[in-house]
Amino acid sequence: MPEISIKAESIFHVLGFSITNSLILSAVVFTLFIIIAILYTKDISASKKSGFFYIFNSLLQMVYGLFESILGKNTKLFFPVLSAFFVWILFQNWAGLLPGVGSILVKVEEHGRILHIPLLRGNNADINGTLALALISVIMIQAFGIKFLGLGGYLSKFFNFSNPINFFVGFLDILSEFSKILSFTFRLFGNIFAGEVLMTIIAFLVPVLAPFPFLLLEVFVGIVQALVFSLLTTVFLNMAIEKHH
């Protein structure tokens, strides 16, 4: 059986911080993300646009339509951050499927033992990465709720003293804000990590041809999870910014 680790392992240390294998791949994808963003914005004003621009534009247009069906007239304001969530999670999911990720091993000495650990690991298969995304998403939802309704208006959604039932429902709403962080984190982490475990096990059992359909499934799961994360953020955002009724 191949060795599977549930947490990202540190490759080396810089000033006491451990640089994990998921952080290395994440940095690569981050660079790619920045390069694509620069190329795209450069092409917006250019008179002769490249084919890449049109492909990426049609992807963004599709996502814009989805968000517009939920947010309505507020779509323009929130589209940058929501589409950034979508594209970032999509790239991270797909980067975890590239050949070499998880299969290139490096020697690391830890507590006097020599370990062979993967050099690269998908960022969303590391719980810290998905926790960061979930925290950004949930804190952003609270911040925009306060911005749109005012502090008093937003808090009155949670603290309602008109009758005991409403008070109890408000208490449950506070709890559900915290459980959003948990469910965002574990949904993305579970899906992507389970995909990686599945791929490893299938490749171990039948090395030739059998992993191919599972690879296609994982490509699809990558799109669906990116869509689910950004759509759920959109729906919660829409619930937070609309008036209490």
Add this chain to the structure above:
Amino acid sequence: MNAEATKLLAVAIAIGLGAIGPALGIGMIGSKAVEALGRNPEAESQIRTAMILSLAFAEAVAIYALVVALILKFT
């Protein structure tokens, strides 16, 4: 039964029982979505969005069971 066997059994039971509920839920969501689509084909995009969202909520339960099983297995 030694400790290792008990652990493997716990993993299998955790994911096996944990997958029953979400499986039923996802089946119901899918059947109702197709039904709604048959009645009202113009509303396809709205039905799809609502379906994906409710699928995500149902699936999350299975994922929690999976995470518990994976933690039991690999730690």
